[in-house]
Amino acid sequence: MCSRSANCGRQNSTGQSQPVKGPAKWALQCAALLCFLAIVSGASASSFAGGPSSTPSIFNPASTPAHDIYHLSLFVIAICLGIFLVVFSLIVYAAVKFRARVSDDGREPPQIYGSNQVELAWTVIPILIVVVLFLAAARVIHAVEDARFPADAIEVTAVGHQFWWEFQYPGYGFITANVLHVPVSDPNHPRPTHITLLSADTDHSFWVPQLAGKIDLIPNRKNEMWIDPHDLGTYVGQCAQYCGVEHAKMLLTVDVQSPEEFERWTQQQKSPAMVSDQVAAGRQVFESNACVNCHTVTGTGANGKFGPDLTHLMSRTTIAAGAATNTQDNLRLWVKEPDAIKPGALMPAMQLEERDVDALVAYLMSLQ
Amino acid sequence: MYDAQPMSRPMVVSPERAGSRPLVQVLHDWIVTVDHKKLGVMYFSYGILFLVIGGVEASIMRAQLAVANNHLVSPETFNRLFTMHGTTMIFFAAMPIVFGFANYLMPLMIGARDMAFPRLNAWSFWMSALGGIILYFSFIGGSGLYGAGTAPDVGWFAYAPLTSPAFSVGHSTDYWIIGILVSGFGSIGTALNVLTTILCMRCPGMKLYRMPLFAWMNTVMAVLVLVAIGPLTAAQIMLLIDRYLGGHFFDTQAGGSAVIWMHFFWIFGHPEVYILVLPAFAIVSEVIPVFSRKPIFGYSIMVAATVSIGFISLGVWAHHMFTVGMTSYANAFFVASTAAIAVPTGIKIFNWLGTMWGGKIRYSVAMMFCVGFLCQFLIAGLTGIMLSAAPFDWQLGNSYFVVAHFHYVILGGIVMAVFAGVYYWFPKVTGKMLSETLGKWHFWLFVIGFHLTFDFMHIPGLLGMPRRIYTYDASRGWEIWNLIVSIGVIFQVLGILFWVVNLIITFYKGKKTGNDPWDAWTLEWSTTSPPPDYNFATIPVVRSRRPLWDSKHPEDPDWKYE
Structure with missing residues (x-):
């Protein structure tokens, strides 16, 4: 010293x-x-x-x-x-x-x-x-x-889009959007869900804090993550990597179901779209407008990939990646004026006549 | 031997000017100057101007986020605000301010008459200034000739491919690229200048190991600028090639890599944090000893810690990328390097504490800011440790926890140190003492506002709130925390107002003070306040780290012990 x-x-x-x-x-x-x-x-x-x-x-x-x-x-x-x-x-x-x-003597220490x-x-x-x-x-x-997965792990591919989530179930052969359905995983017999993360446009990040840390979805790159939820219910999260105008409303939901419920849900998702003569006028509107360029309804001529798959639209509780609840009024508003729900969303305002909007919404509501 | 009264023989270099001159002539003097002191003041004032602009942008964002589902600004506007706020604060507020301190003080502290390259110095300043002007010109020209202006909206780290022509139409991103590119040239010029000045222009007797720590820390800062700005400049040029010459470096739709941009950006971006914080350390390392009335504790260890921070900071960049899906080995490496940097940083905190220990601490406003700095930088460092654990970062990365963390570093650390530096050196620069009363208002309002805002900003991050969202739903439970955060802004703004008022009142009406009001020990206090154009009439000769201590205490000088 x-x-x-x-x-x-x-x-x-x-x-x-x-x-x-x-x-x-x-x-x-x-x-x-x-x-x-x-x-x-x-x-x-x-x-x-x-x-x-x-x-x-x-x-x-x-x-x-x-x-x-x-x-x-x-x-x-x-x-x-x-x-x-x-x-x-x-x-x-x-x-x-x-x-x-105050009483300092003024000397240096x-x-x-x-x-x-x-x-x-x-x-x-x-x-x-x-x-x-x-x-x-x-x-x-x-x-x-570096976790290893059992053979019966669920495989899901999540694709990030501006500003919504596409979920592909390659093992089951269907595609859905914005709500990820997975079976609950019993800690004694784990059945995790393995998620492959891709992006269709810009960077995104998959973050459902209660289930796992976030991993980014990056174009030209394949990332992976996994979850094995222990409790039933609906878990919320959202995109955590700035991806453009509506980054804030790129919400994410994970629905954890019992194995039986999950199987029922996959069976329903695998079935082709309902066909009903009552909504033929709406279907006509849908198929003769630009809707089909972006959206898919299996079993019809609509096979666009740019927007969410609408085959079982009504099985989802929200639209626009969680920005609004999936009700008749909101569907109507979404078709007429998407910016009113989600300004900057890539869905265009379709400029349809009122009668056509009514018919179209009736058709969409039939897609159970 | 150091001469204690060099000013007893004033040397007339330029003829004494008349008291009042036309404004045009005064402006002309400032614009064509190559004097390091004038350039230092210009750097600083320029930084403060942008600090205020960036602060206004932040305040608008906080107003928007104060309540859930707010519609004060559109999402487009909000995205521009956070892009401009981040870019402005880092490149056009923080960097000019720390360069201003280096420019003004470095020659004075090492007994030189100017920087090594005065013309390069002026050129660097004007390049930086031009960069800021280009960035803000985007408000007018961002969409090109066919539309109203827009500022860039790609975020301050501008991740690919949002910057590609497909996602960023118009020219807003170009203004961002070129503004930063141009200011980067200025930064490199200043770094060369600071480094050369320190290495070549020290007065007789001032060996490297006798330099004030301020000089050591700015040396490492300058080296980091030289190493780190290059990759950023390269990346900006590649991005321009992508946008205009059909390149595909970062164009993912044509096979480019978004991740390469991240590497380029963060290998600049992390050293940048130390480019900003080392000059803050430099200020604190000068102020704490003087107000504790003791020499800095563990000088050589402080130098070693500074140099090792410089080295380690070049190997930690990918901790900004823990969520991009690196292998477990790469993640583990960056956990180790990031946590390692806590060791030299901790050593610094302990040494400042050791300097205060056993001293007679005088609480002028400058010292109050230093103690605030110590406490807040401690917390900033600890939340940094939390984030360095990669799995924890998988949760907290890109959340409001990270936003709170780095604002703790920048505002709670760097800006607090800058405030300390202003209160400490203002009498040297102007010959007038800042009001201590207004200074205390400034300190308390700012500290209260800072803690309201940034302490509580950690919480929504832990509750799952990502950054850069323009709105959120009330059901998420983030609203109360965001409201408190926004209320804190009011106190910070009031604090800054007191500071600006203090600066202006003192500048025009402040009471005159002597050359050495703090009874300090480094060379800048040996010349007049403000210093003459030539700084020192006779170049001083030093024999220790505290030349003025030696001259004030000839019976017990430092050089006997070093």
């Missing part, structure tokens, strides 16, 4: 010495601490709910990857909180204890240049902490990224 005491009175050159503000400093420190605690408590407030929640908190996991991350995050937060409390207390202590007193022992301590201890954190993170990276 190289230190010395400077026995020299400080020349107070131009009357610049400042009033001591000990209590004010305390207020600052306490405020910062309170805010930090507010973050932690606020964020964990919704972590006791269990099961699907309309607030997709990362502290309320319902699937193995999200669970693994949750446990890692608690560990990392605990370490960081510990470091914070120690270092913050030291800063507060130093800031208050070593303030210049002992001039200390450093200490190799102390430097060594506060180098080695952080290195050890970093090693521990790295090992903890590497373990979860391996567990999530």
Whole structure:
């Protein structure tokens, strides 16, 4: 330790010495601490709910990857909180204890240049902490990224579009949109869903916080992720990579069903579109307009791929990637004026006559 | 041996000018100047102008997000706002401000009469200024001649393929590309200048190990600029080739790679964080010792930590890309490198603490900002540690948690240090003391606003709110947090207003102060306030890191111990 005491009175050159503000400093420190605690408590407030929640908190996991991350995050937060409390207390202590007193004699304090022992301590201890954190993170990276799947895992291909989600079920041979249906996975007999992530246009990111961390959907690139939800219900999320005008309304829903329900749903999705003479006029409107350029209705001439598959439109509870509920009024509005629901959506306003809109909506509502 | 009273023999280089001159002549002086002090002030003022513009953009966004399902601005406008806010703050506010400090102080601190290349210095400033003007001209010319103007809307990291002609019609993206390209030339010029000045123009006796830490940290900053701006410039040129010459570097529809753009951008983008934060460290490393009345604790370790931060920062960029589907090995590597950078950064925090320890801390506003910096940068570093754990980042990346984290770094760290620097050096630059009373209003309002905004901004991120969304539904449960975040903005704006008022009032009516109001120890305090054109009448000679301590304490000088 190289230190010395400077026995020299400080020349107070131009009357610049400042009033001591000990209590004010305390207020600052306490405020910062309170805010930090507010973050932690606020964020964990919704972590006791269990099961699907309309607030997709990362502290309320319902699937193995999200669970693994949750446990890692608690560990990392605990370490960081510990470091914070120690270092913050030291800063507060130093800031208050070593303030210049009103009764100060004006002499300079002992001039200390450093200490190799102390430097060594506060180098080695952080290195050890970093090693521990790295090992903890590497373990979860391996567990999530290098997982193996049982033979009966569900295969889904998710394709990101501006600004909606296409879900292909290659094992079943149908395509749906915006709501991903998966069977619940019993932890004793896991049946995970393996998702291949592609993009049709710009970057997107698949993020349903309660089920897994996000992975991007990038054009010209194949990414993968998996989920194995343990609880039935509807999990919400949304696109997490800026993808254009309506990035905010590229919502995402995962419907976790019992195995029987899921099988029933796949059977229904596999069947061709309903045909009904009652809505022939609407079907005529649909097939003789630009609708067919972008949308598919299996069993008809409509086989466009640019927009969502409408074969079983009415089996979905929302339209426009979750921007509106799937009701007659909203369908009508969506056909007439998409910007009223989702300004910037790529669906054009079709400029149909009122009579044709009525017929078209009646046809769409028949696509059970 | 250092001469304590060099100013007793004023050297007349330029004839004394009359008190008041026509405005045109004053403007002409500023425009054609190659003086590092004037350029420093211009860099700084230019940065502040853009800081205010970027702040207005942020305030509009916060107004939009304060409540759920708000319709204050359209999605198109919102996307332009966050693109312009990010681009403005990084390239045209933060960088000019830190360059301003380096420009003004570096020659003064190392006992030189100017920067190594004064004309290059002026050229660099005007290139940076031109870049900002080009970026903002997009509001008029962005859609080309056939439509109303639009600002770019691709986000400040402008991921491909959103920037390709298919997704970005008109010229808004071109303004973004060229504005940054041009300002990048200026940055490279300034970095060369700072580096050469520090390496070649130190006064006699100022060995590298006697330089103020300010000089060391700006050295590493300049090296990082030279290394990091290149890839960005290359990427911008490739993007221009894609857009206009039929190239396919990033054009995914023709087989290009979106991920390559990310690599190019972030191999610039992460060192950029350190390009901004090292000059902030530099300011803090000068202010804390003076107000604690002690030399910096562990000088050589601080230098080593700075250099290692420089090296490590070049190997961490892909932690911005944990979610793009890298292999588990690549992810693990970037976890290790990112977490490793916490070690030298932690050493710095401890050394600043060690400097305060056992001192007699005088709480002027500059020191208050430094203590605020320490606390806030500590939290910023810890949330950075959380994000460095890749799986945690799979959840938090691109969420509001990340937005809160990097604003903690930039506002809670860098801007707080810049405020400290302004209160500390304003008397040197103008010869007048900023009002401590207004300064305390500034400090408290800003700190309260900062914590309301950015502490609470972490929470919606943890609750699943992604960044860059112009609206959200009330059912998500994010509304209350967003409202608090937006309320905090009001306090920050008030704080900034107090600061600007303080600057203006002091500039015109402030009380005169001496050459060395803080009883400081580095060379800039040995000359007059404001310094003459030539800085020093006689070039000083130094024997230690604190030449003014030596002259003030001839019975117990530093050079006996170093």
